[in-house]
Amino acid sequence: MKIKIALLLLCGGLLSPNGLVPAETPIKAGLVSVPKNLVTGRKIESLGLDVLAEWQGKFFVLAGPEDLERLDAEQIIYRPETAAGPAYPAAPARGGINGAYHTYLELQADLFALERSHPNIAKIFDIGDSHEKRHIYALKISDNVAVEEEEAEILFTGCHHAREWISVEVPFLLGKYLAENYATDPEVRRLVDRSEIWIVPLVNPDGLEYSIHVYRYWRKNRRDSGRGNFGVDLNRNYGYQWGFDNEGSSSDPGSAVYRGSAPFSEPETQAIRDLFLRKNFQAMISYHSFSQVILYPWGYTVQPSDRNEELRTIAAEMSRRIQAVNGRTYVYGQSSGPSMYLTNGDTTDWTFGIAGIPSYTIELPPIDELGGGFFNRQEDIDPIFSENLPAALYLLDRSIQEFRPRPPSRFDLRSLFFIKD
Amino acid sequence: MIGLLAQALVIVALPLRSQTVIGQYEDEAPVRTWNSFPAFTAVGLGRGETGFTLAMDASAALSNPALLPTLPGFSLATDGYFHVASFFMYGPVNTGLFTSDKKVSLTGGGLGFAGMSVRFLGWSLALNYSLSELYHRPTACDAYEYGGASIGEFNFEQRGALRNWNVSLARRIGSRFCLGIGLTYAEGYLEREMRESWFPPFPSYSITDRKSQGFRGIMVTGGIFLELSDRLRMAAVVRSPYIKKSDSRSELRYESRPGNTDIMISATAEDEAYQPLVVGLGTSYDINPELIFALDATYYNWSKYSLVFFEEPRERDFKDVVKIAVGIEHRSSSRIFGDKAVIPFRFGVVYDPQPMKEPSSSYFGLSFGNGISWRGVHLDVGALLGRESGSGHALDLIRAAFSIGYSK
Numbered sequence: 001m002k003i004k005i006a007l008l009l010l011c012g013g014l015l016s017p018n019g020l021v022p023a024e025t026p027i028k029a030g031l032v033s034v035p036k037n038l039v040t041g042r043k044i045e046s047l048g049l050d051v052l053a054e055w056q057g058k059f060f061v062l063a064g065p066e067d068l069e070r071l072d073a074e075q076i077i078y079r080p081e082t083a084a085g086p087a088y089p090a091a092p093a094r095g096g097i098n099g100a101y102h103t104y105l106e107l108q109a110d111l112f113a114l115e116r117s118h119p120n121i122a123k124i125f126d127i128g129d130s131h132e133k134r135h136i137y138a139l140k141i142s143d144n145v146a147v148e149e150e151e152a153e154i155l156f157t158g159c160h161h162a163r164e165w166i167s168v169e170v171p172f173l174l175g176k177y178l179a180e181n182y183a184t185d186p187e188v189r190r191l192v193d194r195s196e197i198w199i200v201p202l203v204n205p206d207g208l209e210y211s212i213h214v215y216r217y218w219r220k221n222r223r224d225s226g227r228g229n230f231g232v233d234l235n236r237n238y239g240y241q242w243g244f245d246n247e248g249s250s251s252d253p254g255s256a257v258y259r260g261s262a263p264f265s266e267p268e269t270q271a272i273r274d275l276f277l278r279k280n281f282q283a284m285i286s287y288h289s290f291s292q293v294i295l296y297p298w299g300y301t302v303q304p305s306d307r308n309e310e311l312r313t314i315a316a317e318m319s320r321r322i323q324a325v326n327g328r329t330y331v332y333g334q335s336s337g338p339s340m341y342l343t344n345g346d347t348t349d350w351t352f353g354i355a356g357i358p359s360y361t362i363e364l365p366p367i368d369e370l371g372g373g374f375f376n377r378q379e380d381i382d383p384i385f386s387e388n389l390p391a392a393l394y395l396l397d398r399s400i401q402e403f404r405p406r407p408p409s410r411f412d413l414r415s416l417f418f419i420k421d
Numbered sequence: 422m423i424g425l426l427a428q429a430l431v432i433v434a435l436p437l438r439s440q441t442v443i444g445q446y447e448d449e450a451p452v453r454t455w456n457s458f459p460a461f462t463a464v465g466l467g468r469g470e471t472g473f474t475l476a477m478d479a480s481a482a483l484s485n486p487a488l489l490p491t492l493p494g495f496s497l498a499t500d501g502y503f504h505v506a507s508f509f510m511y512g513p514v515n516t517g518l519f520t521s522d523k524k525v526s527l528t529g530g531g532l533g534f535a536g537m538s539v540r541f542l543g544w545s546l547a548l549n550y551s552l553s554e555l556y557h558r559p560t561a562c563d564a565y566e567y568g569g570a571s572i573g574e575f576n577f578e579q580r581g582a583l584r585n586w587n588v589s590l591a592r593r594i595g596s597r598f599c600l601g602i603g604l605t606y607a608e609g610y611l612e613r614e615m616r617e618s619w620f621p622p623f624p625s626y627s628i629t630d631r632k633s634q635g636f637r638g639i640m641v642t643g644g645i646f647l648e649l650s651d652r653l654r655m656a657a658v659v660r661s662p663y664i665k666k667s668d669s670r671s672e673l674r675y676e677s678r679p680g681n682t683d684i685m686i687s688a689t690a691e692d693e694a695y696q697p698l699v700v701g702l703g704t705s706y707d708i709n710p711e712l713i714f715a716l717d718a719t720y721y722n723w724s725k726y727s728l729v730f731f732e733e734p735r736e737r738d739f740k741d742v743v744k745i746a747v748g749i750e751h752r753s754s755s756r757i758f759g760d761k762a763v764i765p766f767r768f769g770v771v772y773d774p775q776p777m778k779e780p781s782s783s784y785f786g787l788s789f790g791n792g793i794s795w796r797g798v799h800l801d802v803g804a805l806l807g808r809e810s811g812s813g814h815a816l817d818l819i820r821a822a823f824s825i826g827y828s829k
Contacts, residue, residue: 036724097632097671097731099686105733215513215615216630216673228520254520369624370680377684 032078034059043074098212100378101165104134104205107172111137118179121145121192128271131222134205136271139175142196152195152403154396155284157272160235160347162207162218163374166364166384167287172201173385174392191393194400203268204234217374221268225253232260236345239263240353241300248300248344259345276351282399283357285392286347289364290373292330294319296360297352299335299343314358318391325387328365335361448579448613449694449728451554452506452527453818454784455776456721456744458660458699459484460551462500462534463822467790467803468748469769471715473656473703474646477799478826479536482547485658486589486601487644489538489545497537498826503530509814511558512577524814525559533822547589556581556611573619581611583636603642607665610635626677638665658701667692669731690731697722711753717746723776739776746771762795767803782811784818797829
């Protein structure tokens, strides 16, 4: 049964150029609005349409040609929304309740704005929905962005942990930088032309919203585990050595490092997993905060991996390039090293474990709790991004240099489904 | 760091003093019920929250201004309330940060209504004040211990209220028909503060999250009242939709003296909540000269409700609901110092569905009341006992009110 599902997934990946559904499709289909009332609500639900948002008395529906036919058949009046104005709820300019940091809606608006302003090299994909039905977006930056080319691919993720607001900003700004400098910076053009850069700046949108509106230091996602317990630590929910022990994660739903009921039990990690398995990534960075460190596998054991030196060399170079910008030191080392702690089921162990690619957790500033902990000054967003940019570009360039076309079967099917040995 | 936190977060006490509505994350949910219109004093409360066709004093303008011509030429009344409302899920409680196995209760009381009415040249005028909504939440506080020493504390508080200032005008047209209209200015506030502090030997810092809103809005209430016969009455009431505007302020602050760190994110915004149309129909019938039956049905167009908070729309998946209230009132008479005294006994039931689609939730209430009217003075008490079903937490509700008035 598991193998059947695997085949379906892999076949599904072949159906469209990217194996993913673009979050916004051409006008012949595209975004339409439907007046919101009880009748249309029931019908839209029964038709299984993808409601992007509800706003100002309308459902905003992402509809393909067949969906539009079904709307016609149901005599539901709809109106195209893609021609002018945003195709999603307009978000205010940043500076609201969480200051210069993005809310979910602000990020959604900014991502789509980036796509609109750079349609040839930026494209948004909806790679899954969270527990509370928020979309998890991936921004793809590449030349011929609508086509899947045989190029190096690299993945950047942010905000597995809700309270780490800065970890949304750095990957988003990376995508923005690449898109906005493509036309004028030859080096950016070279990198973008020769690679496919995937950025998921907000893996945990529900948690981020809870962190903004209810409790600033919320860490996990928003799964209701019952008995007043909420949330799974998404960075303990990945499938490689998931639940290896109770030190690197917890089986207690009340714990801040609760690993969930099963590997990839959460829609948010499923979204990253499914994206990862459809692509051929050569490297990945997962941004977190705080403590200014660059970590690499393994996290589940203190034993070094058999490619420890390679991982260490890359980390050292990234650290050097970061320090060259603002003088801030990012210590590097194995994730379970002496100054750190064990983690099992985290993102980088999984990507390294199943694909063998250089995988890094970068813990952004500040360096300690007294320096702000999960808080960063709004005016520090740009400096923190700027210092991390050379490291990201270095890893991207290295991936391009090391790139070899993918062999037909890269993954062991058993590892696809995260069976713990 | 994580390991230390996990060890440190030993909850030693959860002295919750009270809780919320099932709306879970919805800080703006009024205590008790979303269906705060119409408001009732002790008389209507005792009769199952019926009031579209029966008036005792100027508080009639809160439910149907067209009833004002049925009052004596002058009336004056005030009303105090006491309530206990239980909550299970709100703010940080049972949403992830704090857990509580039991419902927690919010207890409070105060002035609920004050008003007067006069009739002059065939016109009836009422001026009144009422407390229409409360946004208080049970305070949550906690302490953290590590190695037997107190290393941190957490406090959550939320307070808020919406007050209505109303002027109503009504006139009898013919012998059996009355028409009334009211203009209400609503104003209030909502303040919420969450503070977390950590002390040595843990890294010493504090986080303060403070949000406040000042509300204002204007709504119109219209009503008609028809005496179909000497025994049968009917009424229709409309409360306009209105925008509850808000001046919102937010301060999120991190402070660490040892780290010499002070980070502040502050914001102001002009927000609004669209409050929906309410339509009510009521009837009452004199079964005999001493026994009155009343029935009110109120429709709330909650599917149109929307909220913008710090300039960002907040998702509220609401549905329209209809509240049903049924009451009876028995009026017995006797004489006190030679003057007639009317002693009413009231009883009622109310079905009060809440607008959230998930969980679908309703309050069922039983009410009773008693009073006396003598030489133009009336004293009334009323109480409503309610229990919620649908959320799985069987939230409780007790509301008692005491009214005193004079009419001539």
